[in-house]
Amino acid sequence: MSLTSTSAVDPAVRFEPALMRRKLSGTVFYGLCVMAVGILLLALVMLLADVLVRGLPWLDWDFMTGGPSRRPANAGILPALVGSLMVGIIVGVVTFPVGIAAAIYLNEYASDSWVNRVLQTNISNLAGVPSIIYGILGLAVFVRLMELGSTILSAGLTLTLLILPVVIIASIEALRAVPNAQREGAYALGATRWQMVRGSVLPAASPGIMTGIILAMARAIGEAAPLILIGAFAFVTFLPNPFTGSYTVLPIQIYDWARRPQDDFAGIAAAAIIVILVLMLVLNALALILRARLSRHIQW
Amino acid sequence: MTSVPVPLTRRRPRSERVIETLLFLSAALGVLTTAGIVLVLVFQTLEFFQVVSPVEFFTGTRWSAGIRPYAWGVLPLVSGTILVATIAMIVAVPVGLLAAVLLSDYASPRVRATVKPLLETIAGIPTIVLGFFAVNFLAPQVLIPILGKQNIGTFSALSGGIIVGLLVTPLIASISDDAMRAVPRGMREGAYAMGATKFEVIRKVVFPAAISGIMASIILAASRAIGETMIVSLAVGDKPQLTFDPTESVQTMTAFIAQIAIGETAQGSVQFKALFAVAATLLVFTLVLNLLSGWVVRRFRTEY
Amino acid sequence: MNTQLSEAPARDPSTDGGGPAIRLAGMARDHAAPETLGEPEYVVELKDVSCYYGAFRAVRNVDIKVARNSITALIGPSGCGKSTLLRTINRMNDLVPSYRSEGSILLDGQDLSSKSVDPVAVRRRVGMVFQKPNPFPKTVWENVAFGPKINGYKGDLHELVETSLRRAALWDDVKDKLQQSGMALSGGQQQRLCIARTIAVNPEVILMDEPCSALDPRSTLQIEELMAELKKEYTIVIVTHNMQQAARASDTTVFMTMGEDRAGFVVETAPTVDIFTNPKNQLTEDYVSGRFG
Ligand SMILES: Nc1ncnc2c1ncn2[C@@H]1O[C@H](COP(=O)(O)OP(=O)(O)O)[C@@H](O)[C@H]1O
Numbered sequence: 001m002s003l004t005s006t007s008a009v010d011p012a013v014r015f016e017p018a019l020m021r022r023k024l025s026g027t028v029f030y031g032l033c034v035m036a037v038g039i040l041l042l043a044l045v046m047l048l049a050d051v052l053v054r055g056l057p058w059l060d061w062d063f064m065t066g067g068p069s070r071r072p073a074n075a076g077i078l079p080a081l082v083g084s085l086m087v088g089i090i091v092g093v094v095t096f097p098v099g100i101a102a103a104i105y106l107n108e109y110a111s112d113s114w115v116n117r118v119l120q121t122n123i124s125n126l127a128g129v130p131s132i133i134y135g136i137l138g139l140a141v142f143v144r145l146m147e148l149g150s151t152i153l154s155a156g157l158t159l160t161l162l163i164l165p166v167v168i169i170a171s172i173e174a175l176r177a178v179p180n181a182q183r184e185g186a187y188a189l190g191a192t193r194w195q196m197v198r199g200s201v202l203p204a205a206s207p208g209i210m211t212g213i214i215l216a217m218a219r220a221i222g223e224a225a226p227l228i229l230i231g232a233f234a235f236v237t238f239l240p241n242p243f244t245g246s247y248t249v250l251p252i253q254i255y256d257w258a259r260r261p262q263d264d265f266a267g268i269a270a271a272a273i274i275v276i277l278v279l280m281l282v283l284n285a286l287a288l289i290l291r292a293r294l295s296r297h298i299q300w
Numbered sequence: 301m302t303s304v305p306v307p308l309t310r311r312r313p314r315s316e317r318v319i320e321t322l323l324f325l326s327a328a329l330g331v332l333t334t335a336g337i338v339l340v341l342v343f344q345t346l347e348f349f350q351v352v353s354p355v356e357f358f359t360g361t362r363w364s365a366g367i368r369p370y371a372w373g374v375l376p377l378v379s380g381t382i383l384v385a386t387i388a389m390i391v392a393v394p395v396g397l398l399a400a401v402l403l404s405d406y407a408s409p410r411v412r413a414t415v416k417p418l419l420e421t422i423a424g425i426p427t428i429v430l431g432f433f434a435v436n437f438l439a440p441q442v443l444i445p446i447l448g449k450q451n452i453g454t455f456s457a458l459s460g461g462i463i464v465g466l467l468v469t470p471l472i473a474s475i476s477d478d479a480m481r482a483v484p485r486g487m488r489e490g491a492y493a494m495g496a497t498k499f500e501v502i503r504k505v506v507f508p509a510a511i512s513g514i515m516a517s518i519i520l521a522a523s524r525a526i527g528e529t530m531i532v533s534l535a536v537g538d539k540p541q542l543t544f545d546p547t548e549s550v551q552t553m554t555a556f557i558a559q560i561a562i563g564e565t566a567q568g569s570v571q572f573k574a575l576f577a578v579a580a581t582l583l584v585f586t587l588v589l590n591l592l593s594g595w596v597v598r599r600f601r602t603e604y
Numbered sequence: 605m606n607t608q609l610s611e612a613p614a615r616d617p618s619t620d621g622g623g624p625a626i627r628l629a630g631m632a633r634d635h636a637a638p639e640t641l642g643e644p645e646y647v648v649e650l651k652d653v654s655c656y657y658g659a660f661r662a663v664r665n666v667d668i669k670v671a672r673n674s675i676t677a678l679i680g681p682s683g684c685g686k687s688t689l690l691r692t693i694n695r696m697n698d699l700v701p702s703y704r705s706e707g708s709i710l711l712d713g714q715d716l717s718s719k720s721v722d723p724v725a726v727r728r729r730v731g732m733v734f735q736k737p738n739p740f741p742k743t744v745w746e747n748v749a750f751g752p753k754i755n756g757y758k759g760d761l762h763e764l765v766e767t768s769l770r771r772a773a774l775w776d777d778v779k780d781k782l783q784q785s786g787m788a789l790s791g792g793q794q795q796r797l798c799i800a801r802t803i804a805v806n807p808e809v810i811l812m813d814e815p816c817s818a819l820d821p822r823s824t825l826q827i828e829e830l831m832a833e834l835k836k837e838y839t840i841v842i843v844t845h846n847m848q849q850a851a852r853a854s855d856t857t858v859f860m861t862m863g864e865d866r867a868g869f870v871v872e873t874a875p876t877v878d879i880f881t882n883p884k885n886q887l888t889e890d891y892v893s894g895r896f897g
Pocket residue numbers: 657662681682683684685686687688689700866
């Protein structure tokens with residue numbers, strides 16, 4: 001039987017797959033993909049190497065325990081470090097209940113009314129507002145209106161507003177991942193909605209939620225822009241009081257030093273960068289450990 | 301043992317309603333935040349417009365807040381912002397998308413599990429650190445040697461733009477990777493079954509199918525680039541000028557806000573009021589981009 | 605057992621036939637299949653094929669011959685390796701990292717399981733229709749034109765799209781919606797679109813992996829009619845869960861099952877009539893009479 005019985009034209013001449021050429025462009029493309037990732041990783045490595053080479057010589061006990069100084073050799077970061085930690089704690093303490101509560105409302109309680117849709121849309125839009133604008137809000141509301149002054153408390157509350165949308169979105173994600181069977185199981189035992197949430201859904205979602213909150217704290221600690229407006233740009237030689245008096249934080253301290261032209265200031269800026277990166281690393285590790293511990297008993 | 305029958309029409313206990321109200325208030329805090337931002341910016345901007353005419357502000361091509369004669373044309377700040385963001389996107393879009401393809405379609409699960417967190421680490425670095433990297437490494441050790449001392453200085457839109465690009469690249473890579481991985485395997489197999497090469501499957505099936513997520517990631521990255529403050533205020537300089545030359549020092553809207561806030565500017569001064577007007581302009585830019593990304597997701601979404 | 609249930613759709617006379625179109629990469633032309641007179645000409649021959657996922661052997665020592673212009677049904681209990689075997693024929697399983705196969709698979713006498721053969725070239729000649737309809741998120745027209753475009757089709761693309769849709773008995777349904785998304789069609793239409801898309805690149809063999817399992821009975825019947833029509837020009841291998849379908853639609857039936865080690869193997873290959881009325885093997889009889897599986 002002829003293979004081309006129904007055709008006047010030999011199909012072999014009608015397809016020109018040019019496989020070699022197509023494969024070649026695929027290989028080139030793959031090369032480009034590898035290059036792209038290579039560039040990114042290289043940038044990361046260069047950044048770390050540059051910071052370590054500059055900063056390590058300056059990183060000693062005096063640097064960790066000293067205050068700022070006009071002379072790089074005498075400068076230290078203790079007030080800034082303590083300021084950052086205090087800000088981070090305030091953010092964590094306020095975000096924890098408010099963020100979880102908002103996420104629970106939006107995912108477990110809210111019906112599909114327009115009010116709730118507005119709430120939801122509003123939160124995702126807030127996540128896209130530039131951080132410096134939160135600084136302006138904090139300046140107007142916390143510093144001036146509520147008369148909290150340019151304090152660590154104002155800074156912490158401002159950063160809380162900044163990261164809340166992120167935390168809420170991450171927590172909603174974690175709540176969504178809890179299978180419905182968990183909820184029905186609790187309801188079947190006669191639980192009210194809140195009992196169901198507290199007893200069943202929240203524990204199941206806690207690894208994701210806690211990870212989200214810790215990562216958000218890390219982000220708050222690394223954030224500088226809004227605090228410029230909350231007066232973090234101070235020359236503080238003493239350990240700050242969170243509720244009164246001036247303060248500074250690590251990223252602002254770094255900014256201050258990095259702006260100066262002298263090489264030695266670049267050196268101590270790099271040393272402070274090492275400290276803040278280690279802080280980030282610790283928080284990330286903490287998030288990982290907590291996630292692992294909390295999810296030990298969860299499996300579906 | 302006798303059991304007491306539970307009334308089946310029991311009212312919802314008060315505590316339940318109190319809890320629900322508290323939860324609702326937490327969720328509504330976001331609306332308060334939004335309202336706060338809008339009110340503050342609108343009022344202060346209106347005050348600014350009593351001193352400076354909106355026409356001058358929106359159409360003026362000179363901005364000078366520090367040196368007399370003062371000039372309040374916002375266009376140089378807008379052009380500076382757009383220039384930096386454009387450079388950032390020129391870096392971030394190709395690199396981010398190529399990285400996303402590598403993660404979604406080429407990398408083994410093990411490679412992916414290592415590389416993706418590493419890339420996301422870049423996005424997690426405090427931006428002040430990235431700004432430091434731009435001023436102390438990229439400009440003096442890469443850009444100046446390549447382009448020459450007479451062509452580019454320590455502070456330039458290029459240096460800041462590249463680093464802002466580095467910052468937002470992981471965002472594009474990560475979201476686009478998720479979007480491409482959400483394209484069902486069956487769709488890829490359908491293309492393979494017709495004799496498509498891997499590159500063709502990616503380019504002609506996976507990429508178009510994931511386009512809504514990819515475009516949303518790009519818009520989000522652009523919005524992030526426009527709002528970025530610390531990198532630009534360190535690396536780009538503080539010279540507001542209407543130029544699209546990437547080797548020039550410019551000033552962005554965010555860098556201006558930071559400059560005024562750091563300086564010893566009196567809070568009632570024109571300069572300080574100008575800060576709010578610029579912030580309002582910035583917010584409008586990012587808001588438009590955010591709305592656009594939402595629209596893109598809805599308009600181009602593929603239901604599998 | 606011819607179960608043609610209705611008149612076939614009108615065929616465009618200008619259509620081209622289902623011949624071998626390109627040679628596999630790295631293969632000389634003079635390796636072409638010998639024409640054997642008398643006994644049927646076999647397009648696909650599996651010789652002692654075993655398939656592995658990592659250390660797990662999913663299929664062992666399979667020998668199957670597929671005659672040209674016939675429909676061969678693969679039946680057997682779930683998990684016995686039918687899909688694995690099918691996806692080995694067009695090298696689809698090369699995409700599974702842990703996968704490897706042994707033995708040889710001849711297409712027109714050429715071994716296409718060898719490493720030197722490009723799977724991309726194989727798939728152009730051995731098309732596949734999947735269990736779940738998987739149209740691309742593109743227009744109906746683009747769905748069909750996709751394969752010809754990437755394979756450098758030199759003729760009139762519009763004509764080819766129309767021809768392919770006609771052959772897949774879909775033209776009348778979609779001729780006014782060529783610019784609509786392929787994913788907006790009904791399930792049965794989507795599956796016929798996938799068939800149209802497959803025949804647009806003019807393969808010799810079409811593999812179908814439970815193509816009707818996601819469809820309603822009416823669409824299923826339409827696909828079966830279509831298969832009967834398509835076999836005039838193509839050779840079809842179909843995996844089916846539905847024994848009535850195998851009985852209605854196929855010429856030859858291969859019954860597979862799996863052993864203690866969960867490796868699938870072929871129990872019996874015979875003309876479909878014999879498998880269902882007069883099976884030689886007790887396992888086959890148990891299966892087709894519903895006592896097992
Ligand atoms: N990608 C894969 N990786 C590992 N094992 C697989 C994979 N696909 C199928 N298998 C295993 O191979 C065996 C045969 O599967 P399959 O070919 O899908 O059977 P059938 O199509 O007959 O139901 C099953 O035991 C299945 O678990």
